[in-house]
Amino acid sequence: DQQVKQNSPSLSVQEGRISILNCDYTNSMFDYFLWYKKYPAEGPTFLISISSIKDKNEDGRFTVFLNKSAKHLSLHIVPSQPGDSAVYFCAASAYYDMRFGAGTRLTVKP
Amino acid sequence: DAGVTQSPTHLIKTRGQQVTLRCSPKSGHDTVSWYQQALGQGPQFIFQYYEEEERQRGNFPDRFSGHQFPNYSSELNVNALLLGDSALYLCASSHHFSPLHFGNGTRLTVT
Structure with missing residues (x-):
């Protein structure tokens, strides 16, 4: 049962531009949302989270937005850097x- | 401060065999969760252990079982291995409702 969906398997952006990764969920019982980043041969590492009582949370270059009515969240990375190239999982x-969602592979080109 | 450690890193087994994977949680963490990540997919929740008991379980058959020890470390056991069990098995630890901290995983190949 895919309760968390990331419909874009990959995303490519230019260094310095904004990266926007999207995620949709179906279970209205979810009350805490997270983004994880994964490099090859490593486990996922926690990036940023948001509680269902908020609609936005920022941490440096990373901002997560939550739209509960649409059951949608997004991760914005501004500005994108080549070191941000990784697989991003929504949870x-x-x-x-x-x-977890299936992940989106972000490639940031220099 | 050691993070989550998993052993072994790689494992090759034959269909029908049994396997045990091990996990030591991050210092200060008392909860261990196990996930299966197939190629091209996100981690799938297997189960979570807290106070040496299975607290919650995902949609996995009884062939998947686990254990948590008094020192909070954990084992994942899979019986009667199938080819479809080939995957990366991730262990994650947490304390209360803190974000999960993942180990680097055990790559299991079933032939």
Whole structure:
């Protein structure tokens, strides 16, 4: 059951521009949302999160937006850097259960 | 401060065999979750252990079982291996509702 969906398998942007990664979810019980970043041969690392009581959370170059009515969240990276090239996973949790999307491979070109 | 450590890093097994994967959580973490990541997919939740008990379980058959020890480390056991069990198995630890910290995973190949 795909409760968390990332419909774009890949995204390519130019260095310095904005990267926007999208995620949709179906379970209205989810109340906490996260983005993880994964490099090859490493486990996912936590990037940023947002609670369902908020609609925006910023951390440096990274901003996550949550639209509960649309069951949609997005991650904005501004400005994008070549080191941001990785696979990004969206995750949503309810109580002790966390579900992940299939990931979006971001490539930032110099 | 050691993060989440998993062993072994790679494993090759034959269909029908049994396998045990191990995980040591990050210092200060008391909860361990296991995920299966097939090629091209996101991590799929297998189960979570807290206070040595399975607290929540995903949609995986009973062939997948686990254990948590008093020192919070954990094992994932898979019986009667199928070719479709070939995947990266990720262990993640947390404390209360903190974000999950993942290990680098164990790559299991079933032939």
